[in-house]
Amino acid sequence: MNYRLLSFFLGKLCNTCAVSFCLPLLLSIFLNEDCVYAFLQAIVTSICMGFVFVKFGNSEDAGITYREGVAIAGFGWFVITFLGSLPYAFAGILDPVSAFFESVSGFTTTGATAISQIEVLPRSLLLWRSLTHWIGGIGIIVVFIAFLPQVASGAVHMFNAEVTGPSSERVLPRIKTTAIALCKIYLFFTAVEMIMLCLAGMNVFEAINHSFSTIATGGFSTYDTSVTHFESPLIEGIITVFMIIAGGNFALYYLIGEKGPRALWQDTEFKVYISIIFIVTAAIGLNLYINNYFNGIDSFRYSIFQVVSIISTTGFVSNDFDIWPPFSKLCLVLLMFIGGCAGSTAGAIKVSRIVVLTKMAFAHLKRTIHPSMVVDISMSGKTVPPPIVAGIVRFFSYTSFYLLFLLS
Amino acid sequence: MNVKLVMYILGKVCLAFGISLMLPFIAAFYFNEKQTVEFLLPIAISLLLGIFMSRMKVEYRGHLSLREGLALVGFSWLLVCFLGALPYLFFGFDFSSSLFESISGFTTTGATSINDLEAIPSSLILWRSLTQWFGGLGIILIFITLVPQVGSSGERLFTAELHGESTERIMPRIKTTVYAISIAYMTATFILTLILCVLNMTLFEAVNYAMTTISTGGFCMQKDGIAHFNNTAVEVVILLFMLFSGGNYVLYYKAYKEGFKKLWQDTELMAYIGVILFFTCAMAINLFYSNYYRLSESVYYSFFQSVSTITTTGYYLQNYNGWPEFSRFCILLMMFVGGCAGSTAGGIKVARLLIMFKLSWAELKRTLHPRMVIDIKLSGNHIAPNMVISISRFFFFYIAIFVFATLFLSLTDKLGMLDSIGIAASCLANIGPAFDIVAPFSSYADVSAGAKLISCLLMLLGRLEIFSLLIFLNPDFWRGTKNW
Numbered sequence: 074m075n076y077r078l079l080s081f082f083l084g085k086l087c088n089t090c091a092v093s094f095c096l097p098l099l100l101s102i103f104l105n106e107d108c109v110y111a112f113l114q115a116i117v118t119s120i121c122m123g124f125v126f127v128k129f130g131n132s133e134d135a136g137i138t139y140r141e142g143v144a145i146a147g148f149g150w151f152v153i154t155f156l157g158s159l160p161y162a163f164a165g166i167l168d169p170v171s172a173f174f175e176s177v178s179g180f181t182t183t184g185a186t187a188i189s190q191i192e193v194l195p196r197s198l199l200l201w202r203s204l205t206h207w208i209g210g211i212g213i214i215v216v217f218i219a220f221l222p223q224v225a226s227g228a229v230h231m232f233n234a235e236v237t238g239p240s241s242e243r244v245l246p247r248i249k250t251t252a253i254a255l256c257k258i259y260l261f262f263t264a265v266e267m268i269m270l271c272l273a274g275m276n277v278f279e280a281i282n283h284s285f286s287t288i289a290t291g292g293f294s295t296y297d298t299s300v301t302h303f304e305s306p307l308i309e310g311i312i313t314v315f316m317i318i319a320g321g322n323f324a325l326y327y328l329i330g331e332k333g334p335r336a337l338w339q340d341t342e343f344k345v346y347i348s349i350i351f352i353v354t355a356a357i358g359l360n361l362y363i364n365n366y367f368n369g370i371d372s373f374r375y376s377i378f379q380v381v382s383i384i385s386t387t388g389f390v391s392n393d394f395d396i397w398p399p400f401s402k403l404c405l406v407l408l409m410f411i412g413g414c415a416g417s418t419a420g421a422i423k424v425s426r427i428v429v430l431t432k433m434a435f436a437h438l439k440r441t442i443h444p445s446m447v448v449d450i451s452m453s454g455k456t457v458p459p460p461i462v463a464g465i466v467r468f469f470s471y472t473s474f475y476l477l478f479l480l481s
Numbered sequence: 482m483n484v485k486l487v488m489y490i491l492g493k494v495c496l497a498f499g500i501s502l503m504l505p506f507i508a509a510f511y512f513n514e515k516q517t518v519e520f521l522l523p524i525a526i527s528l529l530l531g532i533f534m535s536r537m538k539v540e541y542r543g544h545l546s547l548r549e550g551l552a553l554v555g556f557s558w559l560l561v562c563f564l565g566a567l568p569y570l571f572f573g574f575d576f577s578s579s580l581f582e583s584i585s586g587f588t589t590t591g592a593t594s595i596n597d598l599e600a601i602p603s604s605l606i607l608w609r610s611l612t613q614w615f616g617g618l619g620i621i622l623i624f625i626t627l628v629p630q631v632g633s634s635g636e637r638l639f640t641a642e643l644h645g646e647s648t649e650r651i652m653p654r655i656k657t658t659v660y661a662i663s664i665a666y667m668t669a670t671f672i673l674t675l676i677l678c679v680l681n682m683t684l685f686e687a688v689n690y691a692m693t694t695i696s697t698g699g700f701c702m703q704k705d706g707i708a709h710f711n712n713t714a715v716e717v718v719i720l721l722f723m724l725f726s727g728g729n730y731v732l733y734y735k736a737y738k739e740g741f742k743k744l745w746q747d748t749e750l751m752a753y754i755g756v757i758l759f760f761t762c763a764m765a766i767n768l769f770y771s772n773y774y775r776l777s778e779s780v781y782y783s784f785f786q787s788v789s790t791i792t793t794t795g796y797y798l799q800n801y802n803g804w805p806e807f808s809r810f811c812i813l814l815m816m817f818v819g820g821c822a823g824s825t826a827g828g829i830k831v832a833r834l835l836i837m838f839k840l841s842w843a844e845l846k847r848t849l850h851p852r853m854v855i856d857i858k859l860s861g862n863h864i865a866p867n868m869v870i871s872i873s874r875f876f877f878f879y880i881a882i883f884v885f886a887t888l889f890l891s892l893t894d895k896l897g898m899l900d901s902i903g904i905a906a907s908c909l910a911n912i913g914p915a916f917d918i919v920a921p922f923s924s925y926a927d928v929s930a931g932a933k934l935i936s937c938l939l940m941l942l943g944r945l946e947i948f949s950l951l952i953f954l955n956p957d958f959w960r961g962t963k964n965w
Contacts, residue, residue, distance in 0.1 A: 139851065360892075399891040399898045407884055430877055437874040438948065439957055464844065466873040 074140055081130025082145045083152050087123030090156045091116050093208060094201075097160070101197035108195045111163035119156050154180050157205050164198060179205030182418060184292025184388040191297050196278060202293045203285040210289025210319075210418040211259045215252045254327050263288045266315045273307045287315045290418045292388030299390040306374060309391050313381050320385030320413030321346065341453045342414050342425040346384075349424070353408060354380045357401045364398050376401075383408045386419040426465045428452060433462055485537045487552050492534025494557045498564055499527035504611060505568070509604035516572065516602060523567035530564075548958065554949045558941060562587050565612055572605060577930040584937045586612030588944035589825060591699025591795040591913035594933065596926040598704050603685065609700050610689040616944070617696025617726075617825040618666050662730045666825075670695045673722050680714050694719050697726045697825045699795030699913045705922060707796050716798065720785055727753065727792030727820030748860040749821050749832045753791070756831065760787045760815055764808045771805045783808070790815040793827040795913030802920035809916065816906040816915075827911030827943050829879055833872050836864055878947050883909055886939050893932040904932070908939035 098112040137145075158176035161167045167175060171187040178185045179202055188194065263284050270280035279295055286293045296302040300309060318326075321343055328336040337343055358376040361367055367375060375392040382389045383405050394405060412421020429450060436448045450457045506520040562584045569579035578594040585592045586609055593609075595601060670691050677687035686702060693700045703709040707716055728750055736743040744750060764783035769776050782799050789796045790812055801812055819828015836857055843855040857864045883905050890901035895918065903915030914921045918928065925933065942950050952958050 140849065143849070399896065399901060400888060402898055403888050403891045403901065407888065431881075433870075434874045434877045434881075437870060438878075438951060438955060440871075443957070466840075466870075466877075468844070469873075469877065 074144060075137075077129065077131035078137065078141055079130075079144050079148065080126045081132045083148060084123045084126030084128075084130050086149050086152055087119045087126060087156065090153055091119040091123060093204060094119065094160070096204060097197040097201040100200055101195060104196055106195040106197055108160065108164040108197055111160050111165075112197065112201075114163045115156065115159035118159055122152075122156070150180070153208075157201075160198060160201055164195070166194065166198065175202070176205060179291065179293065180209035182206050182209050182286075182289045182291040182386070182420070184286065186293065191295065199282060199295050200278075203282040203291070203295075206289040206291030206293055207263070207285040210291065211256060215255055251324075255323055258323055258326050259288065262315065262318060266311065269311050270308065273311055274305060275303070275308065283312065284315070287312055287387065287389075288319050288418070290316065290319045290385045290387045290413065290420075292382075292386075294389065300378070301391055301393075309374065309378050312389060313378050316381045316385045316387050316389070317347075317350065319387070320381070320417050320419045322414040322416040323418075324416045325414075339453060342428060345428050346414050346424045349408075349411065350377075350380055350384060353384075353404050357397075357404050360398055360400050360404075366397065379405065380408060384411055384419075385413050385417075386421055422469065425452065426468060429457055429462060429465050430469055433466070483549055487549055487556065488534050489537045490553055491557055491560060492531050492537065494560065495527045495531030495534060495564070497531075498561055499524050499531055501611065501615065502527065502568070502608075505604040505608040508607050509602065512603045514602045514604055516604075519571040520568055520604065520608075522571055523564065526567065527564050551949055551952055551958070554945065555953055558587070558945060558950075562937075562941070568605065568608055572601070575930070577933045578926075581925065581933045581937055582609065583612065584940050585913070586698070586700065587616035588911050588940040589613050589616045589696045589698040589793070589827070590908060590911040590940045590944075591693065591701075592908065592919070592925050592936070592940075593700065593913075594925040594928070596704075596924050598702060606689060606702055607685075610692045610698075610702075613696045613698030613700055614670070614692035617698060618663060619825075661734050665730055665733060666695065669722065669725065673718070676718050677715065680712065680718065682710070682715065690719065691722075694722050694794065694796075695726050695825070697723065697792045697794045697820065697827075697911075699789075699793075701796070704924075706798075708798050716785065719796065720788055723788050723792045723794050723796070724757075726794075727788070727824050727826045729821040729823035731823045732821075746860065749835060752835050753821050753831045756815075756818055757784075757787050757791055760791075760811050764804075764811050767805055767807045767811075773804065786812065787815060790912060791818050791826075791828075792820050792824075793910050793912045795907075797914060797921035800921045802916055813903065813906060813916075816910045816912055819910055827909075829876065829910075832859065833875065835859060836869065836872050837876055840869065875947065878951065879909070882939070882942060882947065886935060889935055890932055893935070894929040895927065896929075896932060904928075904936060905939060908936045909943040911940060911943050 094112050094116045098109065098116065100106075101109045101112060154173065154177045157180055158169070158172040161172035161175055162169050166172075167187060174185075174187045177183075178187075184206070191199070266284040266287060267280045270283055271277060275283065282293070282295045283300075285291070292299075294300065294302075300312060303309075322340070325336065325340055325343060354373065354377045357380060358373040361372040361376060362369055366372065375394075378389070378391040379394055381387075382391075386409075394402065410422055411427055412423050413419025415423050415425045429452060432450045432452075433448070436450060440446050440448065450462055502520060502524045506517065506524060509517045509520060562580070565583035565587055566576075566579040569582050570576065574582070574595075581592070581594045584590070585594075591613065598606070673691040673694060674684075674687045677690060678684055682690070689700075689702055690707075692698075701707070701709075707719060710716075729747070732743065732747055732750060761780065761784045764787065765776075765779040768774055768779040768783060773779065774782060785796075785798050786801055788794075793816075801809065817829055818834060819830050820826025822830050822832040836859060839857050839859075840855070843853075843857065847853045847855065857869060886905040886909065887901045890896055890904055891898065896904070897917065899916050900918045903917065904919060907913060907915040907919075919925055925936070928936075
């Protein structure tokens with residue numbers, strides 16, 4: 074393994090982190106908050122670390138192989154989550170362990186929080202929380218590929234190590250162009266959502282925070298009561314739409330730009346994703362309505378918001394679903410395992426994996442009666458090669474194991 | 482499909498069923514019970530049905546195709562389960578409870594919907610235990626020997642029926658295997674009956690508990706089950722025999738022929754023991770430190786519960802529903818494991834989990850070496866890729882059925898989240914008791930009829946290893962035979 078190369082990239086990562094601290098720092102200076110020094114300390118720490126890493130590193134021998142790609146992605150996450158926890162710790166809001174938890178939850182776009190009262194926090198720290206989502210969502214590596222010239226030939230390894238889902242198919246011949254396109258789409262959706270939320274009655278600060286965490290499928294809000302706080306069907310509607318978008322395949326959105334909206338309906342995964350959302354929404358909505366939890370419209374309003382929020386792994390809350398009937402709760406638990414589309418910022422098993430698994434299982438069910446049958450599994454009209462199918466099956470099996478161990 | 486041939490064999494099954502119903506009928510006379518007509522009617526029905534169906538003219542007897550084999554397995558289970566419900570129905574239980582009791586018996590689940598066991602006649606108790614004993618051996622294993630027509634293609638039935646993937650043939654003729662396994666099964670039951678008699682049980686109790694233990698069923702004669710006897714020796718003996726029943730019968734035969742070192746060389750058996758010990762330790766530590774029992778009791782109770790759950794028997798000494806969260810989750814987890822392939826236990830099976838686990842581990846290594854060739858071995862034998870795929874699909878269907886069953890169960894009355902998860906896991910693995918509403922020392926009597934029917938389906942799916950039943954849903958199965 075080329076350790077000097079690894080060190081170089083980690084150094085660059087520290088510097089990027091220092092730059093991204095500047096945004097909340099400016100806000101805290103502007104609002105004259107106490108946590109200015111926390112951000113300054115964090116910036117100094119990251120610049121120092123970055124300096125040491127870059128000094129030790131060497132970018133000349135830029136032969137990034139698969140191993141380095143995995144190492145950069147892996148260690149990169151450790152470094153960035155460590156640095157990301159510094160503001161919380163320096164500001165004295167959280168103890169180091171909780172600060173690290175908050176940071177990991179932010180960068181992995183989980184959205185679980187260790188802070189009991191969000192509203193009393195300085196606004197600059199709230200912005201930093203949402204920003205960690207936003208950075209984590211696009212994936213810092215994608216940014217690297219897009220803007221660092223040193224990556225060059227090894228880009229493919231770094232890309233595959235980071236981008237989620239089984240089909241990291243490249244929509245563009247050059248990986249660098251793909252990465253830039255992804256960044257553009259990401260920025261575009263964030264901006265559009267921000268404007269729409271402003272128009273719907275949020276103030277600018279809230280709009281920025283919520284659009285960051287929606288597009289990243291994160292789920293940090295600026296209020297303890299999450300989206301419930303606004304009590305506005307319009308805001309819920311806008312966030313729902315953008316959560317659906319964020320849970321879809323970003324590469325697919327690029328194709329829309331090229332081929333028109335037709336591309337959307339030619340994609341099996343996207344169709345299944347939308348169908349799952351509608352079916353489960355209907356099921357939960359009916360369940361809520363029949364059990365007299367809400368009136369007809371509210372049942373479906375809360376149901377679609379929660380379904381989308383969970384399948385896209387965002388985690389916004391518009392109603393306390395802990396008191397919903399068991400069927401609805403189990404449906405939501407099921408959705409947690411499904412997750413969004415491949416190539417999105419959502420987590421979990423992913424719709425395409427589920428589709429391939431189901432197709433495989435049913436194809437092989439037929440093999441019980443026709444033992445010598447040749448099984449061909451295709452998605453969106455393309456054959457899925459057997460090694461990928463096998464990989465997906467294994468992924469499923471180890472997520473199942475993981476899940477069972479998690480349960481205990 | 483050769484419908485006539487299938488009908489003919491199903492008729493034979495009915496006849497065998499009618500004859501086996503004579504046993505509780507005789508017992509009813511022996512115990513001087515008033516209710517004997519209740520058995521006479523089902524006997525008459527099944528004998529008549531049997532005679533009618535086996536009068537089918539069968540032109541071509543020699544060959545049984547795969548499809549007919551599958552149809553036979555599925556239909557004979559359905560038939561037997563419905564016929565088995567008749568005695569309960571005539572004794573005055575409602576339809577869903579009768580069916581539930583019958584299916585729970587034949588699938589060796591051991592979940593009961595009868596609240597007051599002491600109140601029902603002894604002959605019916607005997608019938609409950611008998612259903613488990615027959616179910617455990619697999620009706621197929623019995624009737625292959627009864628129906629000579631099946632002959633050469635008996636192997637296919639055997640593959641469809643005998644649990645697990647390692648149905649390697651140990652003897653040149655399948656019929657010999659079946660005889661050997663049946664004899665081992667009967668001998669074990671006989672020995673257990675003797676030991677239990679020596680330990681101060683009445684003969685009737687001993688026979689019942691022996692039958693339900695060896696079949697890993699778990700029907701009890703009293704509501705408090707094994708704890709009723711308050712006799713540690715009885716508990717330990719039953720514990721050991723449960724452990725034995727969860728193992729691979731084919732392996733036992735091998736060990737008998739080729740020496741006992743075969744047992745230690747078998748990865749699955751060692752993993753099976755390992756899993757039990759692991760969970761025993763985990764739960765014992767948890768119980769001890771949460772101040773539930775003394776140290777010796779913690780170890781003993783957690784060992785008994787681990788063995789009972791993994792072998793999918795479903796006996797209990799203590800109400801584990803009151804145990805700490807961690808122990809309860811351990812029990813839930815064990816419900817998925819199940820016994821060894823080729824045993825009477827249900828669940829996913831240790832062999833399958835081992836293979837899946839090895840695969841996952843290999844895949845992790847493959848991230849670093851993308852062109853690595855993966856070779857999975859079990860007990861030194863290479864596992865063919867096809868086998869790996871069929872294990873994966875089984876795993877997938879098992880999880881998927883569990884998930885959907887949980888959803889549907891939660892729609893029925895009175896079931897909360899953990900109730901639904903517990904019932905689905907427990908019924909699919911043929912265990913019996915689960916958590917909260919159906920915790921140990923209570924019964925499925927409070928569960929609504931809809932939930933009972935869903936549980937029935939789950940038990941059948943679990944017992945038939947999913948595919949033999951699921952294949953009926955495939956249109957190809959019903960299509961004409963010309964092309965295949």
